[in-house]
Amino acid sequence: MESPEAQVQRPATDEFLDPVMSLGERVLGTLEEIGRFFMLLWETILQFPAGIRSAPRLVDQMYQIGIGSLPLVILTSLFVGAVASVQAAYQFQNFVPMRYLGTVITRSVVIELGPVLTALVVGGRVGASISAELGTMKVTEQIDALETLAINPVRFLIVPRVAAAILMLPMLTVFSDIVAVFGGWMIARLSLDVSTSVFVEGVRLFFRARDVFGGLVKAFVFGAIISLAGCYYGMKTEGGAEGVGLATTKAVVASSVTILVADYFLAELILRVIFGAAE
Amino acid sequence: MIEIRDVHKKLGSLEVLQGIDLTIQSGESIVIIGRSGSGKSVLLKHIIGLMLPDSGEILVDGVEITHLSHDERRQVRRRFGMLFQGAALFDSMTVEENVGLGLREHTRMSPEEVLAKVRACLDMVGLSGVEKMRPSSLSGGMKKRAALARAIAVEPEYVLYDEPTTGLDPITADAINELIRGLQQQLRVTSIVVTHDMASAFKVGDRIAMLHDGKVIFQGTPEETRRADDPEVKRFILGEATEAPFPPRHMEIAARRRTGVWRWLGR
Numbered sequence: 015m016e017s018p019e020a021q022v023q024r025p026a027t028d029e030f031l032d033p034v035m036s037l038g039e040r041v042l043g044t045l046e047e048i049g050r051f052f053m054l055l056w057e058t059i060l061q062f063p064a065g066i067r068s069a070p071r072l073v074d075q076m077y078q079i080g081i082g083s084l085p086l087v088i089l090t091s092l093f094v095g096a097v098a099s100v101q102a103a104y105q106f107q108n109f110v111p112m113r114y115l116g117t118v119i120t121r122s123v124v125i126e127l128g129p130v131l132t133a134l135v136v137g138g139r140v141g142a143s144i145s146a147e148l149g150t151m152k153v154t155e156q157i158d159a160l161e162t163l164a165i166n167p168v169r170f171l172i173v174p175r176v177a178a179a180i181l182m183l184p185m186l187t188v189f190s191d192i193v194a195v196f197g198g199w200m201i202a203r204l205s206l207d208v209s210t211s212v213f214v215e216g217v218r219l220f221f222r223a224r225d226v227f228g229g230l231v232k233a234f235v236f237g238a239i240i241s242l243a244g245c246y247y248g249m250k251t252e253g254g255a256e257g258v259g260l261a262t263t264k265a266v267v268a269s270s271v272t273i274l275v276a277d278y279f280l281a282e283l284i285l286r287v288i289f290g291a292a293e
Numbered sequence: 294m295i296e297i298r299d300v301h302k303k304l305g306s307l308e309v310l311q312g313i314d315l316t317i318q319s320g321e322s323i324v325i326i327g328r329s330g331s332g333k334s335v336l337l338k339h340i341i342g343l344m345l346p347d348s349g350e351i352l353v354d355g356v357e358i359t360h361l362s363h364d365e366r367r368q369v370r371r372r373f374g375m376l377f378q379g380a381a382l383f384d385s386m387t388v389e390e391n392v393g394l395g396l397r398e399h400t401r402m403s404p405e406e407v408l409a410k411v412r413a414c415l416d417m418v419g420l421s422g423v424e425k426m427r428p429s430s431l432s433g434g435m436k437k438r439a440a441l442a443r444a445i446a447v448e449p450e451y452v453l454y455d456e457p458t459t460g461l462d463p464i465t466a467d468a469i470n471e472l473i474r475g476l477q478q479q480l481r482v483t484s485i486v487v488t489h490d491m492a493s494a495f496k497v498g499d500r501i502a503m504l505h506d507g508k509v510i511f512q513g514t515p516e517e518t519r520r521a522d523d524p525e526v527k528r529f530i531l532g533e534a535t536e537a538p539f540p541p542r543h544m545e546i547a548a549r550r551r552t553g554v555w556r557w558l559g560r
Contacts, residue, residue: 147385155378158381159381161343161367162370162374166363
C-alpha cells in the first residue's frame with residue numbers, strides 16, 4: 015500500500031494528461047503504420063520491373079495463388095449463384111416476371127458478388143498464407159539472411175506475390191462469374207421451374223461487357239490489397255509463434271475490411287464517374 | 294578493416310550499445326564475448342548494416358556505412374557473409390538452392406558453374422550428398438554447416454558468426470570451431486565471432502573482446518584474456534554468477550507452492 019503522503023506528492027497533471035497522451039500515442043502509431051505501408055507500396059512499385067523478371071518465382075506464386083484457390087472459388091461461387099437465384103425468385107414473387115431472373119443474377123454476380131466474394135475468400139486463404147510465410151521467415155532471421163546476401167527482400171519476396179495476386183484475382187473472378195451464373199441457372203432449372211431458354215434470354219437481355227470489365231478492375235485492386243496486406247503484416251512480424259499468429263490475423267482482418275471499403279469507392283468511381291460519363 | 298566508433302543504440306527503452314569502440318583488422322579472427330543480452334548480436338547486426346546506430350560511425354575499409362542508401366549498403370554487404378544463430382536457411386529451397394542463391398543473384402555464372410561451386414563449398418564444410426534435401430530434414434549441426442557454405446559461396450572478405458556453437462553438442466561444436474579456423478586459414482577471410490562459449494572463443498580467436506553493459510570492457514589475445522584482472526572478465530571465463538539466480542522472494546513463493554495445494558495434488 016502507498017502511504018498517503020506519496021499519493022499527495024504524485025503530480026496531478028500526469029493523471030490528467032494520461033488519456034490525452036495515450037490517445038496521442040495511438041494516433042501517432044496509426045499514422046506511422048500508414049506511412050510504413052505506403053513506403054512498402056512505393057518500394058514495391060520501384061522494384062516491380064526487376065522483381066517480375068524472375069519467371070520461376072512468379073509462376074510459382076501464380077500457381078499457389080491462382081490454381082491453389084480455384085477449387086475454393088468454384089465451390090463458393092456455385093453456392094453464391096444458387097442463393098442469388100433463390101433470393102431473387104423470392105423477391106420477384108408476383109411482381110416481376112421470371113424472365114428477368116437471369117438478368118438480375120448475371121448483373122449482380124458480374125458487377126458485385128463475383129469480384130467481392132472471390133476477393134474475400136481468396137483474401138482469407140492467400141492473405142493468411144503470405145503473412146504466415148513471410149512472418150515465419152522474419153522471426154527465423156531468413157529475411158535478414160536475404161539482406162546479408164545483398165538481396166532486396168521486396169524484389170525477391172514481395173513483388174512476385176503482389177504481381178501474381180493482381181494477375182490471378184481477375185482470372186479467378188472470371189471463373190467465379192461463370193460458375194455463379196451456372197449455379198443460378200441450376201437452381202432456376204431444378205427448383206424454380208424456369209426453363210433454360212427463359213433464363214438464357216434473361217442473361218442476354220441487358221448483358222453488357224463493360225460490367226464484366228468493371229468487375230475485373232475491382233478484382234485487380236482487390237488482388238493488390240490482399241497481397242500487400244499479407245506482405246506488410248508478414249514483414250513487420252516480431253517475436254516467435256505468437257507474432258506470426260497475430261500477423262496472420264491482422265492481415266486477414268485488414269484485407270477483408272479494406273476490400274469492402276474499397277469496393278464502395280470503386281463502385282462510385284466505375285459505375286458513376288466512368289460509366290456514367292460514357293452514357 | 295572495420296572501425297566501430299562510439300556506437301550507441303537504444304532498443305525500446307533499453308540502451309543496448311552505450312558507446313562501442315572497436316577496430317577489427319583485416320585477416321584476423323576476433324571473438325566478441327559477453328553475457329546473453331549484452332548486445333553482442335546487436336553489434337554484429339550493426340557491422341553488417343542490418344541495424345543502424347542511433348549515433349556513432351561504422352567504417353568498412355574507410356567507407357562510412359551508416360549514411361549510405363539501402364542499395365549502397367547492399368553493395369557493401371556483398372563483401373560479407375553471415376552465419377546466423379538459427380542457421381536461417383530458406384526452408385522453401387533445397388540445400389543446393391540455398392547455397393547457390395547468392396551466386397545466381399549476383400554473378401553471371403551458368404547453372405553448371407553454380408552447381409560446381411555449390412558442391413565445392415559443401416565439400417569444404419564437410420557436407421556432401423545432401424544437396425537435394427530440404428533444411429527441415431537436416432540436423433542442427435548440418436544446418437549450420439549448410440548455412441556456412443551459403444555464407445562462403447559468395448567469397449566474402451568478412452565472415453560474421455552469430456553464436457556458431459550454441460545449441461550443438463560438444464563434439465559438433467568443436468567441429469564447427471575447427472571449420473571456422475580452417476576457413477579462416479584457407480580463404481584468408483576476416484572472421485568476427487560472437488559467442489558466450491569460452492571453449493569456442495579460445496579456440497577460434499586471435500583476439501577476444503568482451504562486451505558488458507553496452508561497452509567493450511576488455512580486449513586482448515586469448516592468453517591475455519586468461520590472465521585478465523578485470524573481475525567481470527574473470528567471472529565470465531569461470532562461469533560464476535554475480536548474484537543469486539533467483540531472488541529470495543521467488544524462492545519463498547516456490548517453497549510455498551510445494552506445501553499448499555500442490556502437496557495435496559501430489560499425494
